[in-house]
Amino acid sequence: MGSRSSLLLRDEEIEEIRRTTGFSHNQIIRLYHRFNSLDKSNNGFLSREDFLRIPELAINPLGDRIIHAFFGETHDSTLNFKQYVKVLATFRPVKDGSDNRLNSREEKLKFAFKMYDVDHNDKISREELLLVLQMMVGANISEEQLGCIADRTIQEADNDNDGLISFEEFQKAMERTDVEQKMSIRFLH
Amino acid sequence: GHAQGRYPIADINWHHVETPYMISLWVLFASYAKIAFHLTDKLAKIFPESCLLIILGIIVGIVIYFAAHDVMLDYTLDSDTFFLFLLPPIVLEAGYFMPNRSFFDNIGTILLYAVVGTLFNVFCIGTSLYGIVALGWVSVPMDLLDCLVFSSLISAVDPVAVLAVFEEVHVNESLFILVFGESLLNDAVTVVLYRMFKQFAAMGADNILPVDCVVGVTSFLIIGIGGTLIGIVWGLLTGFVTKFTDHVRVIEPLFVFVMSYLSYLTAEIFGFSGIMAIVFCGIIMKKYVEANISQKSHTTVKYFMKMLTSISETIIFMFLGLSAVRDDHVWDSAFVLCTLFFCLFYRAIGVIILTALANKFRAIKVNKVEQFIMAYGGLRGAIAFSLVILLEEPTKVMAQRKSLFLTTCLIVIFFTVFVQGMTVKPLVDKLKVKKSHKHKPSMGEKIFTRLIDHAMAGIEDVIGSHGHNYWRDKWEEIDRKYLQPLLMREKPEAKDSQILQVYTNLNIKDAMEYVKSAGSFNVQ
Numbered sequence: 001m002g003s004r005s006s007l008l009l010r011d012e013e014i015e016e017i018r019r020t021t022g023f024s025h026n027q028i029i030r031l032y033h034r035f036n037s038l039d040k041s042n043n044g045f046l047s048r049e050d051f052l053r054i055p056e057l058a059i060n061p062l063g064d065r066i067i068h069a070f071f072g073e074t075h076d077s078t079l080n081f082k083q084y085v086k087v088l089a090t091f092r093p094v095k096d097g098s099d100n101r102l103n104s105r106e107e108k109l110k111f112a113f114k115m116y117d118v119d120h121n122d123k124i125s126r127e128e129l130l131l132v133l134q135m136m137v138g139a140n141i142s143e144e145q146l147g148c149i150a151d152r153t154i155q156e157a158d159n160d161n162d163g164l165i166s167f168e169e170f171q172k173a174m175e176r177t178d179v180e181q182k183m184s185i186r187f188l189h
Numbered sequence: 190g191h192a193q194g195r196y197p198i199a200d201i202n203w204h205h206v207e208t209p210y211m212i213s214l215w216v217l218f219a220s221y222a223k224i225a226f227h228l229t230d231k232l233a234k235i236f237p238e239s240c241l242l243i244i245l246g247i248i249v250g251i252v253i254y255f256a257a258h259d260v261m262l263d264y265t266l267d268s269d270t271f272f273l274f275l276l277p278p279i280v281l282e283a284g285y286f287m288p289n290r291s292f293f294d295n296i297g298t299i300l301l302y303a304v305v306g307t308l309f310n311v312f313c314i315g316t317s318l319y320g321i322v323a324l325g326w327v328s329v330p331m332d333l334l335d336c337l338v339f340s341s342l343i344s345a346v347d348p349v350a351v352l353a354v355f356e357e358v359h360v361n362e363s364l365f366i367l368v369f370g371e372s373l374l375n376d377a378v379t380v381v382l383y384r385m386f387k388q389f390a391a392m393g394a395d396n397i398l399p400v401d402c403v404v405g406v407t408s409f410l411i412i413g414i415g416g417t418l419i420g421i422v423w424g425l426l427t428g429f430v431t432k433f434t435d436h437v438r439v440i441e442p443l444f445v446f447v448m449s450y451l452s453y454l455t456a457e458i459f460g461f462s463g464i465m466a467i468v469f470c471g472i473i474m475k476k477y478v479e480a481n482i483s484q485k486s487h488t489t490v491k492y493f494m495k496m497l498t499s500i501s502e503t504i505i506f507m508f509l510g511l512s513a514v515r516d517d518h519v520w521d522s523a524f525v526l527c528t529l530f531f532c533l534f535y536r537a538i539g540v541i542i543l544t545a546l547a548n549k550f551r552a553i554k555v556n557k558v559e560q561f562i563m564a565y566g567g568l569r570g571a572i573a574f575s576l577v578i579l580l581e582e583p584t585k586v587m588a589q590r591k592s593l594f595l596t597t598c599l600i601v602i603f604f605t606v607f608v609q610g611m612t613v614k615p616l617v618d619k620l621k622v623k624k625s626h627k628h629k630p631s632m633g634e635k636i637f638t639r640l641i642d643h644a645m646a647g648i649e650d651v652i653g654s655h656g657h658n659y660w661r662d663k664w665e666e667i668d669r670k671y672l673q674p675l676l677m678r679e680k681p682e683a684k685d686s687q688i689l690q691v692y693t694n695l696n697i698k699d700a701m702e703y704v705k706s707a708g709s710f711n712v713q
Contacts, residue, residue: 031652034652034653037653038651051651054650054651056646056647056650056659056662057647057650057651060643060646060647060650060662061643061684062640062643062644062647063647065644066643066644066647066648066651069644070651088648088651088652091645091648093552093553093554095554111644112637112640112641112644115640115644116640129636132636132640133636133688136636136639136640136643136684136685136688137684137685137688137689138684138685141689145689148692149632149636149688149689149692152632152692152695153632153633153636156631156632156633157633165633170637173631173633173634173637174634174637176626176628176634177634177637177638179641180553181363181552181553182638182641182642182645183641183644183645184552184553185552185645185648185649185652185654185656185658186550186551186552186654186656187652187654188654
């Protein structure tokens with residue numbers, strides 16, 4: 001992709017994105033406009049700074065982690081449109097029948113899991129959990145108290161007693177939660 | 190005569206205590222009935238409790254009818270008793286224990302069903318009934334406005350009946366909240382249409398100007414919003430008052446009941462929707478009240494509320510049965526059967542059309558099976574009956590018309606409560622409707638869910654469209670910054686008090702279990 005390609009999306013590209021993500025033509029166009037308006041440097045890529053410029057995201061207690069999960073395991077510092085749409089496809093509502101793999105329950109949970117797992121070792125450690133708790137609950141609560149909460153959480157979820165929460169254990173802990181509903185967004189046409 | 194005798198040791202003073210005595214007897218009798226039904230599992234499995242109570246009411250009615258015919262009319266459900274004493278506890282409980290999250294996540298759809306759906310039903314049923322009147326199928330004379338008065342009271346889904354039946358069914362939370370939320374919020378529309386058509390009918394069709402219709406139809410906005418605002422104000426006030434009760438713990442539960450009741454009455458003074466007022470009062474106050482009052486007061490509030498609700502519900506259904514036994518029934522097969530058919534038919538049509546519309550805007554669609562349960566769960570109840578009772582009957586024709594409406598209304602209520610109420614549970618099983626998994630969240634679940642909430646609000650910011658995650662986030666911020674410091678005694682230290690709350694609750698539960706298991710210690 002050249003630097004000018006950010007202005008227009010070719011039909012074949014839309015078609016390909018449509019097939020891989022399950023978004024409709026109009027949804028892709030709409031997301032593309034959004035992508036371009038976020039892309040302040042206009043080079044066809046989004047950087048972490050571009051995300052941080054979104055005002056609400058900047059004040060979201062987990063804003064950093066959301067961005068982290070967006071960039072996933074790619075150690076690149078930028079995201080192109082296809083990668084961007086692919087992440088967003090995770091949050092497409094689950095419909096009976098017409099599913100592609102990207103928006104399955106498992107993929108949705110993986111996104112949440114990635115928000116904890118900073119070191120990409122596919123386990124949530126006590127420290128990783130504690131960090132997220134601090135972001136959500138705030139600094140006024142003593143570390144000791146948060147530590148108790150983290151310990152309790154791990155103790156509940158940790159089936160193999162390694163002191164870590166694996167993705168399988170994470171899935172098990174969320175067994176009774178309606179993840180399909182909670183992690184779905186209506187994308188405008 | 191008056192013999193100037195000795196000071197009497199005992200005297201029979203029946204009239205002095207008659208009213209409270211009869212009320213107490215009723216409550217006692219209804220409670221015995223409730224116990225009796227739960228002694229046998231078999232009955233309760235086939236019939237919802239509400240059906241059994243109606244049957245019992247009918248039996249009592251028949252007994253009174255033959256034993257003491259002249260007092261019969263003293264013991265029917267009168268609409269003041271219903272609207273002022275029996276209904277408020279039920280709707281307060283509904284609001285107080287409302288699953289807020291799913292209520293507000295689905296508020297758009299609920300409002301669509303409650304407002305547009307009710308309007309649709311009223312006009313379709315009303316005009317269709319007028320159609321059969323015009324065809325000459327009905328023996329009692331009536332015009333279009335009479336039909337509309339009747340359809341406005343028969344169209345509304347009844348929160349009491351819906352709760353009574355659906356509490357035992359355990360359908361999934363979003364389906365439950367759709368039916369139940371509709372039944373609560375349609376009150377504004379019902380009240381407006383009922384009053385408007387009654388007024389129009391009294392004025393006579395020729396004297397109605399177009400402006401009356403416009404004013405009438407738009408006034409449901411004022412009545413609904415007015416009720417809601419009054420409820421919110423009283424709810425916030427209650428939260429504020431409980432901030433100062435830490436030295437007088439014994440009166441804490443009182444504030445919850447008296448202030449929410451006042452919200453209902455205040456709304457009724459202005460002719461606003463009392464139901465909406467008390468529901469929103471309950472929704473708003475809960476969080477702050479629970480943070481301020483003691484654990485024991487909290488338990489008292491909870492059990493007192495549940496008890497009041499249960500007894501009100503019991504009395505209402507028994508009264509409905511009892512009130513069906515009377516002299517002045519007017520039966521008209523065509524009218525009764527057509528009303529029943531139109532109620533079912535337009536309910537189904539309305540749900541199908543409105544769901545198609547709502548699904549365009551919903552992330553999670555309401556599927557076919559759920560639509561069926563929604564249409565089928567549109568139970569009619571005591572509100573309709575109480576509104577019929579309120580109809581005036583200055584002339585003989587009007588009295589006859591009222592009697593016909595009353596008979597028809599009872600048939601519709603009994604049909605929806607018995608046939609639909611009894612079959613909805615097996616249907617839910619047969620159609621494999623998703624059931625709810627009610628459980629206390631574990632620590633991990635709560636933390637992970639809160640993380641997901643923040644994540645979804647973040648994703649909505651990224652794609653730049655504001656859905657309910659965005660609005661929930663905004664509300665929580667306002668709540669944390671302005672409302673909590675104002676309404677809670679202890680300033681919340683944590684940004685996310687929910688997580689701490691769950692942790693505390695789990696610890697209390699563990700401690701209780703530990704104490705219980707240690708309870709068999711030999712005291713030395």
